[in-house]
Amino acid sequence: MKTHLALLRGINVSGHNMIKMDALKKALENFGFQNVKTYIQSGNVFVNTEEENGTSVGFQIKQEIFKVFGHEVPVIVIGKQDLEACFSNSLFLKEKECDTKKLYVAFISKTLDSGAMNDLKMSQVKPDECQIDANRIFIKYDIGAGKTKFDQKYIEKKLNVTATIRNWNTVTKLLEIYNESSS
Numbered sequence: 001m002k003t004h005l006a007l008l009r010g011i012n013v014s015g016h017n018m019i020k021m022d023a024l025k026k027a028l029e030n031f032g033f034q035n036v037k038t039y040i041q042s043g044n045v046f047v048n049t050e051e052e053n054g055t056s057v058g059f060q061i062k063q064e065i066f067k068v069f070g071h072e073v074p075v076i077v078i079g080k081q082d083l084e085a086c087f088s089n090s091l092f093l094k095e096k097e098c099d100t101k102k103l104y105v106a107f108i109s110k111t112l113d114s115g116a117m118n119d120l121k122m123s124q125v126k127p128d129e130c131q132i133d134a135n136r137i138f139i140k141y142d143i144g145a146g147k148t149k150f151d152q153k154y155i156e157k158k159l160n161v162t163a164t165i166r167n168w169n170t171v172t173k174l175l176e177i178y179n180e181s182s183s
Helices: 021-031 054-069 080-089 116-120 152-159 168-181
Strands: 002-008 034-039 044-049 075-078 103-108 129-133 136-140 163-167
Touching: 002 054, 002 080, 002 163, 002 168, 021 034, 021 044, 021 054, 034 168, 044 054, 044 168, 054 075, 075 103, 080 136, 080 168, 103 152, 103 168, 116 129, 116 152, 152 163, 163 168
Parallel strands: none
Antiparallel strands: 002 044, 002 075, 034 044, 103 136, 103 163, 129 136
16 A cells, blocks of 8 residues: 555635535545545645555546546645655755745646746746755745745746645645654
C-alpha cells in the first residue's frame, strides 16, 4: 500500500464547489481507497492504494468527485518527499527573520523548466517574491495572500499549468500527518 496526498483545487471557496469532507471521505472509501483522511475543508486528502502512480490516483479521485458531487475539480497528487523538499529547499526558510505567516507553496501539475521564472514576470507582482523548485513554487507574500495578484490563477495563466496553493502552516501539518501515518 502506498500513501498519496491529493490536493484538490478550488473546493469550498466562496460557496463554490462545496464538498463536505466526511462525504468526500465516504465517496473515496466506497471507490476502494483505504485509510482515507482529510485535513481542513480546503481539500487535502490522504489515501492508501496499491496504485503507485500519483497521476493515476489523481485522475481516479477527480473522476469520482465528478461522478458523486458533479464538480470538475483539478487534483494534484504529491508524495511525502514533495513535502519534505518544501522544508529543505525553500530559501525563504533560511532567511534570518523568516515570517512563516507570509510563506506559501504552490504545488504545480508538472515539473517546471528553467524558463518558468521569466514566464512568471515577477516584476508585475512585486514586492511578492518566489523561488521555483521542480514542481513547487515557494512564495513569500509581502502583504498577504488576500491582497496580491500573484495567486493561483496568475500562476496557471502565466505557466499554462494547474496549481494549488497551501500556506506554510498547512504544509507543516500535512507533513506531520504523513509522518504519523507511516509510523
